Amino acid sequence: MANGKDNSYEKIVEWLHERSAKAQKEAAAEALEKSTGSPAATLGLPTWPDEVRGVPNAILRGALFGIGQERIVHQKRTLIAAVEGYEIRFKGETFNQTDLDVLEAMLHLAMPHPLGKRVEFTVHSFLKAIGRKTSGEQHEQFKEQVVRLMGGVVEITDTKARKTFMGTLVSKAFREEDTGRYVVIFDNDMLNLYEGGYSHIDWNQRIALGKSALAKWLHGFYATHAKPYPYKVETLRTLCGSQTGELFKFRQQLRKALNELVSVGAIQGWNINDDDLVTIQRTPSSTQQKHLNRAAKRP
Known part of the structure; x- marks a missing residue:
């Protein structure tokens, strides 16, 4: 009986968060319409609760955002490792x-907010929100990252839908030098990535993983799976963009990262069998469970 009450409470909280986000988006659109005297743009990102981050699956299911610390500059469109169903190239x-x-x-x-509109914040508050220090070095790192996100050209093909997204992930950015205030803009093309499917990333869990790049990659990767498939250790090494040459060393890193996922509550357990297949135990989200239930009813 207690579990039923807990589930009902969680559903109510999730509904309230979604309703709040929707109300914010509608208020922003209404304010825009009043200020311009013309109909407001209604295109916007899907809404999600405040405790998660909504991220397109295409971004999480490969090495586009890998785990390597060494930066490589691809002068030409370069094929990036990704799961079956996606082809990703990057320049x-x-x-x-x-x-x-x-x-x-x-x-x-x-x-x-509607896509294409200004999103404003201070660097100081932003760095604190992502669990970083606010020193001058961190400010400079943030500047580099904004430029990198604006400069990297991404080409993601959904091979089943036969559609390709081409462009940068951040359209424009502005900075006030005196105040440290930033403005960033995402354009309507971002919807193409979300329409291909997206997942909720537990933000508190991600922040708790700190600087563990492999654990963070695994956290996002498995969040895209309603029912995680077994993957070979070598396959995971390729998909995450690891620069570790020896497989046994990566396997050690993988075990440590999987234990970190257990420690933050992202998964319940994991196993690597004699065939080097990695399986994990994870409770699907409410949305993923609905997907599984629908799939089970199909003939």
């Missing part, structure tokens, strides 16, 4: 998990 300076922290937080700020 520019490679992204990693620190860049994904920034992108996820920016998308969350943009979520209540």
Whole structure:
């Protein structure tokens, strides 16, 4: 009986969060219409509760945001590792998990507003929100990351839908030098990525993983799976963009990262069998459970 009450309470909280986000988006659109005297743009990101970040699956299911600390500059369109169903090519300076922290937080700020509109924040508050210090060094790192996200050209093909997104993940950015205030803009093309499917990333869990890049990558990767498939250790090494050459060393890193996921409550357990297949135990989200239930009813 207690479990039923807990589930009902969680559903009510989730509904209230979604309703609040929707109300913010509608208020922003109404304010825009009043200020311009013309119909407001209604295109916007899907809404999600405040405790999660909504991230397109295409971004999380490969090495576009990898775990490497060494930056590589791809001068030409370069094929990036991804799961079956996606083909990803990239031109520019490679992204990693620190860049994904920034992108996820920016998308969350943009979520209540129509796409193409200004999203404003101070660097100080932004860095604190993503669990970083606010020193001058951190400010400079943030500047580099914004430029990197604007400069990297991404080409993501959904091979089943036969559709390709081409462009940068952040359209424009402005900075006030005296105040440290930033403005970023996401354009309507971002919807193409979300329409291909997106997942809720537990933000508190991600922040708790700190600087563990592999654990953060696994956290996002498995969040896109309603029912996680078994993957070979070698396959995971490729998909996350690991620069570790020896497989046994990566396997050690993987075990440590999986234990970190258990410690923050992202998964319940994991196993690597004699065939080097990795399986995890994870409770699907309410949305993913609905998907599984629908799939089970199909003939």
